[in-house]
Amino acid sequence: MIWMLVAGLACNGGDKDTAGTTPDTDDTDTPTDSGDTTADLCDGTLLQGDLDVNTPAEADAFCDNYVSVEGTMTISGLDTLGGLSCLCAAGTLVITDTALTDLSTLPAMQAVDTVVIDDNPSLTSLSGADALPGFPDLSAVSITIVDNDALADLDGLAGLTAAASLTIEDAPGLTSLAGLSALAEVSEELTLDNIDEITSLDGLEGLRAVGFLSVLGVDSLTDLSALSGLSDLGGLFLESNDALRTLDGLAPVGATANDLTVQSNLLLTDIDALSGITAVGGDLEIVNNGTLDNIDGLSGVGSVGGELVISTNGFLADLDGLSGLSGSVDNLSIQSNISLQSVAGLAGIDEVGGNLTIALNDQLPSLAGLGGIEEVGEGVLIDQNNSMQTLAGLESLETIGGDLKVTDNANIADMDGLTALWEIGGDLYLYDNRDLVSVAGLSALQGIGGQLFIKWMNLPSLDGMDALERIDGDLYIRGNSDLADVTALGERLSWVGGGFEMSYNPSLGNTAAWDLVYAIGETNIQGTITIASNN
Numbered sequence: 001m002i003w004m005l006v007a008g009l010a011c012n013g014g015d016k017d018t019a020g021t022t023p024d025t026d027d028t029d030t031p032t033d034s035g036d037t038t039a040d041l042c043d044g045t046l047l048q049g050d051l052d053v054n055t056p057a058e059a060d061a062f063c064d065n066y067v068s069v070e071g072t073m074t075i076s077g078l079d080t081l082g083g084l085s086c087l088c089a090a091g092t093l094v095i096t097d098t099a100l101t102d103l104s105t106l107p108a109m110q111a112v113d114t115v116v117i118d119d120n121p122s123l124t125s126l127s128g129a130d131a132l133p134g135f136p137d138l139s140a141v142s143i144t145i146v147d148n149d150a151l152a153d154l155d156g157l158a159g160l161t162a163a164a165s166l167t168i169e170d171a172p173g174l175t176s177l178a179g180l181s182a183l184a185e186v187s188e189e190l191t192l193d194n195i196d197e198i199t200s201l202d203g204l205e206g207l208r209a210v211g212f213l214s215v216l217g218v219d220s221l222t223d224l225s226a227l228s229g230l231s232d233l234g235g236l237f238l239e240s241n242d243a244l245r246t247l248d249g250l251a252p253v254g255a256t257a258n259d260l261t262v263q264s265n266l267l268l269t270d271i272d273a274l275s276g277i278t279a280v281g282g283d284l285e286i287v288n289n290g291t292l293d294n295i296d297g298l299s300g301v302g303s304v305g306g307e308l309v310i311s312t313n314g315f316l317a318d319l320d321g322l323s324g325l326s327g328s329v330d331n332l333s334i335q336s337n338i339s340l341q342s343v344a345g346l347a348g349i350d351e352v353g354g355n356l357t358i359a360l361n362d363q364l365p366s367l368a369g370l371g372g373i374e375e376v377g378e379g380v381l382i383d384q385n386n387s388m389q390t391l392a393g394l395e396s397l398e399t400i401g402g403d404l405k406v407t408d409n410a411n412i413a414d415m416d417g418l419t420a421l422w423e424i425g426g427d428l429y430l431y432d433n434r435d436l437v438s439v440a441g442l443s444a445l446q447g448i449g450g451q452l453f454i455k456w457m458n459l460p461s462l463d464g465m466d467a468l469e470r471i472d473g474d475l476y477i478r479g480n481s482d483l484a485d486v487t488a489l490g491e492r493l494s495w496v497g498g499g500f501e502m503s504y505n506p507s508l509g510n511t512a513a514w515d516l517v518y519a520i521g522e523t524n525i526q527g528t529i530t531i532a533s534n535n
Helices: 056-065 510-520
Strands: 051-053 068-075 089-096 111-118 137-146 162-169 185-193 209-216 236-239 254-256 260-263 277-280 284-287 308-311 327-329 332-335 349-352 356-359 380-383 404-407 428-431 452-455 475-478 500-503 529-532
Touching: 051 056, 137 185, 500 510, 510 529
Parallel strands: 051 068, 068 089, 089 111, 111 137, 137 162, 162 185, 185 209, 209 236, 236 260, 254 277, 260 284, 284 308, 308 332, 327 349, 332 356, 356 380, 380 404, 404 428, 428 452, 452 475, 475 500, 500 529
Antiparallel strands: none
């Protein structure tokens, strides 16, 4: 049984100016009642909570009274860890802002959950890391090595076979991962971040399984071939690796449980190495890869459990690499792909649980390929697709849970692709589509859960909207230069849950606007009625 004392040390939340003091040693110790902890292997007293040790005197005072820390032990300002040789266990051990050159004085601990080695400007070597409990199998330990500018190698981790997680970040002096040559498994996340000088991942040839692999900001990286043995990959994040042209060498097989993101790799030309992936359990995001001209490497993906985002890939002409995808996705976002001419590769998607966004795709002529989508759980945004002339491709869409916004599309002429749509849960927002001359494609629409907003359009009439029975929010029609006929709205519309504004439609006339009010019934309009400047 471990017994605890009330500490007079520099504990977080207490007085830190206690160097040289003697902790309270009340003889009436009470046993801990915390169940199994990282300190259960230790013969001595557990300090509950967190502790900062900043001076040799504080280290001595700790060892006079304790052997373990239940929470986080933060060590800073020291040039040796020798004064903490008593340390048996800690929940988290943080070594930061010390004068250490290596870890040779690291205490021989019995248990630790997390080790953070952060911002030690003189640390050149991890020699001594093999004193970590369980080494070389640290499958229960998370290790973070970050912002140690002088660190030259990882040789101190030689022999390491497993870790719960391993992060190596901001290591400008590191030129090789050779010290990781025995590493076979990282059950949670392996992160390599902002290691500017490595050109390959040599040293990771033995890696077989990773819960999540993140490689970001490794500016000189050109080669992933060291990962050829990695067959079990739970998720992948590749971002801002400026010299990376191909993913060749990366050969995961089967389903990933987590996200797959390839983002801001400006020279990347293909992702063919991902062809063995059969499903993505989380999000699939291909974003801002400036020279990527195809996504054929995703041809094996049959399902995406999260959102699908294809955005800002300047040379991408089609989405044919996703032709094997079927079922539902959480969100579907196709944005800012200036060369995209077809979304036919998405024909297998039948439901979008969240938002559907098609925006800023300058050469996309239509939505052909989205014909399988019957339901969108949240909103639909069709915005600034300058070559799009029709919404054809959405013929199966029956319900939208949120808003439908069709905005700033310079050449869309009609809404004919929406002929099955009967319910919009939020707003219907038609704005600044200057070539839109017909809304007849909305002939099945019966209900709008928010407002009807039509502004800055050249529509001559609202013919085709005669099935609309209710608008739960405002009816707002303003600034449409050619609009001369709104009688279709009066056929069945008998409820406006908000206000009614019809103004600055110069071809309409105020009389026609009032006629619509009377057709709906003034008492069926719940807000203010504004009719002005329709001449």
